[in-house]
């Protein structure tokens with residue numbers, strides 16, 4: 318029976334007649350034995366396999382170089398070697414697929430830049446393997462968190478005709494022939510002749526549809542891919558990323574901030590409890606302060622300040638910023654990082670932003686200047702969550718849409734939720750890759766998603 322390395326290493330007792338299948342990390346040959354370190358992706362650790370040169374198949378050992386795949390039958394026995402409880406004493410050895418000396422991941426340290434150049438092979442490394450196991454466990458934890466609270470998981474469209482964030486960072490979806498599109502009588506492209514009979518795009522956020530579903534189901538969440546044609550060449554922007562977007566009916570900004578903080582803490586705690594080996598690895602090789610920081614974050618409340626207070630802190634410090642600190646402008650990454658890393662030294666929720674810096678759907682505050690928005694900022698990354706209470710008052714919403722230059726006809730379906738039984742509601746978006754950067758200590762978004770898409774790279 319085949320079992321995974323993870324199961325084998327966790328076994329309470331010796332096991333007879335098991336099969337292990339995986340990839341050779343290293344091989345050491347002695348006179349009568351070979352020691353083969355095999356990893357099958359189930360955990361960070363390898364299983365040492367001891368192959369007596371008398372067992373069937375051992376003549377294939379000479380070709381079992383690093384990167385080769387093997388299948389070994391044998392017994393799990395106590396290992397005399399230091400640092401490992403079990404090893405597999407082989408009874409039959411089979412080389413499944415050879416890898417020759419040109420396999421790029423020979424046993425030595427590799428730079429992340431090099432690993433990025435071989436995304437199709439980097440899941441074979443400790444670093445990417447660990448990250449992707451954490452990613453998988455936390456994706457599940459997102460569902461655990463919301464399902465336990467009775468939220469309904471909804472699937473919002475990936476192809477859409479609306480621009481939720483109003484930033485114009487949309488990828489067009491079309492089947493028109495770029496060389497010969499249909500034209501109207503003014504010589505412009507006639508989108509009525511396109512696949513959907515109108516212009517359509519990849520979604521930047523499932524929020525607008527999510528709001529309509531929350532105004533019926535109560536509490537919903539989405540967890541899906543989103544796309545931004547934002548020409549940002551930074552370590553924290555991807556053109557395709559995964560976002561978790563809860564939306565809660567009968568909820569205000571305070572409830573929204575509470576839910577966001579609870580979710581981040583739940584995910585941090587889950588990683589600490591469920592992925593201890595992987596986090597130890599990142600703590601040892603990627604970010605020395607990682608475990609201490611995560612434990613601290615899991616226990617303490619986040620700082621909570623208004624945008625105006627944030628501007629006040631930023632303008633009083635002696636720190637020099639590249640971008641000016643001006644009330645009314647969005648916070649820059651350097652400002653966000655100053656607040657979390659230098660000033661508060663913990664995650665910070667900043668709320669009530671100037672309305673001019675935010676999209677049309679946010680609820681206007683009574684001061685006439687700010688909206689009920691909130692961002693969660695964390696050390697090392699900056700913004701990981703953006704959210705708000707939504708404008709539920711029909712007249713205010715329509716006025717805001719007009720002042721943002723939206724075509725109201727296009728959004729009649731959205732406005733209907735305010736026309737028929739409107740309710741205060743709120744939600745947010747957590748960038749899954751940004752969260753993973755925070756939890757692993759990885760400094761570049763390209764290293765927390767298997768196949769990163771960034772400007773110039775698909």
Ligand code: 4AD
Pocket residue numbers: 481482521522523524545547553554555556558560562563700701702703704705744745746747748749750751762
């Ligand atoms: O702040 P954003 O743009 O908010 C929204 O899209 C809202 N509609 C969400 C909502 O209220 N339902 O994006 C939310 C989060 C950011 O805080 C960030 O973590 C992540 O999505 N994000 C990105 N992650 C990677 N690459 C990018 N280019 C990102 N843009 C946003």
Ligand code: MG
Pocket residue numbers: 692700702703
């Ligand atoms: Mg944002």
